[in-house]
Structure formats: structure tokens, C-alpha cells
Amino acid sequence: MTAGVPAGRPRDPGVDERITRAAALVYGTDGWAGFSVDAVARKAGVGKASIYLRWPNKEALFVATLASRLGGVRDIDTGSVRDDLVALARQVLATFLGEDGGAVLRLTVEAGGIPAGREHLDRFLRSQVAAARAIVLRGIDRGQLSRDTSVTLLLDCISGGALNHAVATPADLRAQVAAGADRYAEELVDFVLSSSYRVPR
Known part of the structure; x- marks a missing residue:
């Protein structure tokens, strides 16, 4: 469910955790209707590109968030x-x-x-x-x-x-x-x- 990361660019687990934490907070506050890559990026303090390097869309991000935090x-x-x-x-x-x-x-x-x-x-x-x-x-x-x-x-x-x-x-x-x-x-x-x-x- 996750997009591959290009060779030579290792994943930073700390960034992953920050993004999924922000995603859980955005979803808890705004629900599915307000859940977006833009909103999560702002909450996490990262660029959208950092999220799209890891997950291809908001659905994949949401699944990863549930898997890691629920x-x-x-x-x-x-x-x-x-x-x-x-x-x-x-x-x-x-x-x-x-x-x-x-x-x-x-x-x-x-x-x-x-x-x-x-x-x-x-x-x-x-x-x-x-x-x-x-x-x-x-x-x-x-x-x-x-x-x-x-x-x-x-x-x-x-x-x-x-x-x-x-x-x-x-x-x-x-x-x-x-x-x-x-x-x-x-x-x-x-x-x-x-x-x-x-x-x-």
C-alpha cells in the first residue's frame, strides 16, 4: 500500500512517525471529509513531496496511519x-x-x-x-x-x-x-x- 522510495534516498522513520501522527490528528479533528495530503503536510510541518514519496494518495496514507497507530x-x-x-x-x-x-x-x-x-x-x-x-x-x-x-x-x-x-x-x-x-x-x-x-x- 506504500510507494517505493528511490534508491539512495533512505526513509527516515522519524519523518514517517511525524506524518502518521499528524494524519491521525487531522482525521480526528476534521474527519474523512477534511482529511487530505495538504492538511496532513501542514500539520506535520513537511512538504507534500515527502508524503507522496511514501504514499501515493490520501487513502494509502490513511491505511498506513491506522496500521501504525491503531x-x-x-x-x-x-x-x-x-x-x-x-x-x-x-x-x-x-x-x-x-x-x-x-x-x-x-x-x-x-x-x-x-x-x-x-x-x-x-x-x-x-x-x-x-x-x-x-x-x-x-x-x-x-x-x-x-x-x-x-x-x-x-x-x-x-x-x-x-x-x-x-x-x-x-x-x-x-x-x-x-x-x-x-x-x-x-x-x-x-x-x-x-x-x-x-x-x-
């Missing part, structure tokens, strides 16, 4: 279902409250109308579901959650609660909320678990 959610096994769920909630919060959060939120709305957008969003969502299911099923197997635990409802409460916390945050409070995200993840998980389950600590 990471998946990792399964973490600490031995405690409570701590695993906290780690999951922290990853969700970091995704939506971090620097690329605006782009991820935009993508959840616009993915169907953007080349490769749906594919990359689905990859991210599948990684979240797979990690979350693994955490809950391990908790059930270890006796840390009851056998009749609804995997779907538990994960909807935690992942959905983390997402809503990020979405409902006003722009002028995002930095403050992001700074307290780790603590919020603990409070969210403890609230959900204490409401319905007894979890050994």
Missing part, C-alpha cells in the same frame, strides 16, 4: 481476574483518551465509508473481544468468577463503561481525565465486580 488490545494474565480486567479497562481508556483517541472515535462512526476503515476497526474490536473473553473465562476456570457469569454483560459493563467515560469527557477536561484514567479503571472494575460477584483478592 494498536490492538492485549490479553494480560496477572493471575487475578480483577487485575486483568483493570488492565483491559486501562487499555480501552488509553485508546480513546490518548493522542489518537479522536481518530479512533471518528473511525467508529465513519469506518463504513472509508477504504479499509472497516477492516482496521474490526481488527481492533476483535482484539478487544478476544482479550476480554480470555480474561473472563480464565476467571471462571480459576473460581474467581461464578460459573454462571455472563461474559457478554460483564464485558459490556467494563469496556462500555470505559468507552462512555472517554466519550462523555468534554474537550477541555480530556487531559485531566486521562491523567486519572488508571485510577478510574480500578474504580470501574471494582464497582462492576462488587455489584454482582465475589472476587477473591
Whole structure:
């Protein structure tokens, strides 16, 4: 999906990162309608030629941006279902409250109308579901959650609660909320678990 770079002109990874970072910010602010090579070049402080040496058009640039900046959610096994769920909630919060959060939120709305957008969003969502299911099923197997635990409802409460916390945050409070995200993840998980389950600590 990327254009080759002429021999004798090695790619500078730092420029690549600056361009994809700027692309994520432009998309998060202006959406697909306002996403252009011109806008990204201005945001990144590079010439358009630098972008076209790397990607032939805005679609290829967008795909590269998603591939490099929309990471998946990792399964973490600490031995405690409570701590695993906290780690999951922290990853969700970091995704939506971090620097690329605006782009991820935009993508959840616009993915169907953007080349490769749906594919990359689905990859991210599948990684979240797979990690979350693994955490809950391990908790059930270890006796840390009851056998009749609804995997779907538990994960909807935690992942959905983390997402809503990020979405409902006003722009002028995002930095403050992001700074307290780790603590919020603990409070969210403890609230959900204490409401319905007894979890050994």
C-alpha cells in the first residue's frame, strides 16, 4: 500500500512517525471529509513531496496511519481476574483518551465509508473481544468468577463503561481525565465486580 522510495534516498522513520501522527490528528479533528495530503503536510510541518514519496494518495496514507497507530488490545494474565480486567479497562481508556483517541472515535462512526476503515476497526474490536473473553473465562476456570457469569454483560459493563467515560469527557477536561484514567479503571472494575460477584483478592 506504500510507494517505493528511490534508491539512495533512505526513509527516515522519524519523518514517517511525524506524518502518521499528524494524519491521525487531522482525521480526528476534521474527519474523512477534511482529511487530505495538504492538511496532513501542514500539520506535520513537511512538504507534500515527502508524503507522496511514501504514499501515493490520501487513502494509502490513511491505511498506513491506522496500521501504525491503531494498536490492538492485549490479553494480560496477572493471575487475578480483577487485575486483568483493570488492565483491559486501562487499555480501552488509553485508546480513546490518548493522542489518537479522536481518530479512533471518528473511525467508529465513519469506518463504513472509508477504504479499509472497516477492516482496521474490526481488527481492533476483535482484539478487544478476544482479550476480554480470555480474561473472563480464565476467571471462571480459576473460581474467581461464578460459573454462571455472563461474559457478554460483564464485558459490556467494563469496556462500555470505559468507552462512555472517554466519550462523555468534554474537550477541555480530556487531559485531566486521562491523567486519572488508571485510577478510574480500578474504580470501574471494582464497582462492576462488587455489584454482582465475589472476587477473591
